[in-house]
Amino acid sequence: MKIHYIIFVLLFICTTSNAMFNEASLELGTKYEEVGEWEKAAENYKYFLIKNFNRPVPLIIGTFKLARTLKITGKENESKEKFEEVITLYNKYKNLVAPLTIEYVANAKFALNDELFSVATLSLKDKNMPLNAFIKAREEALNSMKKGYDEIIQLNVREWTMASLFKIGLAYEITGYTILSFPLPEEEKDIKKEEFFLNLRNKGLPYEDRAITFYKDIITLNKKYDVGSEWAMLATQRLENLK
Structure with a gap:
């Protein structure tokens, strides 16, 4: 009213x-x-x-x-x-x-980067390619996405810096999870499963480690500025899930 x-x-x-x-x-x-x-x-x-x-x-x-x-x-x-x-x-x-x-410029850049984030995450569901080719394609998408968020971080606007760090971390986390859940290729059923899944861990876990680093950076910034940031809360939740 x-x-x-x-x-x-x-x-x-x-x-x-x-x-x-x-x-x-x-x-x-x-x-x-x-x-x-x-x-x-x-x-x-x-x-x-x-x-x-x-x-x-x-x-x-x-x-x-x-x-x-x-x-x-x-x-x-x-x-x-x-x-x-x-x-x-x-x-x-x-x-x-x-x-x-x-602040308006940082917010605008953040909105425009949604498309790059989608390419680096949603399209990761496509696993109809060899593992190494898949990782190479996703690494290129991640680098392109990160470049966009890095431009926002350079503007040094507190909220959108933490938001950008969260998006980068989330993209790396999703990448790691996707690699770790990569299916055993049909044409390679004779391959030793232990070796295949060990290879997945070796390739996927570093992405999760990078995600953890970005999430921790958000929490550090939140403590530095002494604010109750939504992004810090989300980062804390993601860290709990990655334990």
């Missing part, structure tokens, strides 16, 4: 002054997000962007918020374009906007 009252007040402001609508539309979009009115939120963000096309900081913030609402409503291509636009705008106006918009 309180949220809807705030929306009513903001709508009243917007209809009584175009100048005030320019600023209130961003706040109104945020309030619509809070009640799950994503389409209305997007409409307000679009209006805000039209009126702030020459103001770098509001432009970056508004573009990010629009990208987020588009993603939530399933408009993946439009969302991706807007997240990329956030980064482009940041690079263009970096000297003017860096301290005020860096």
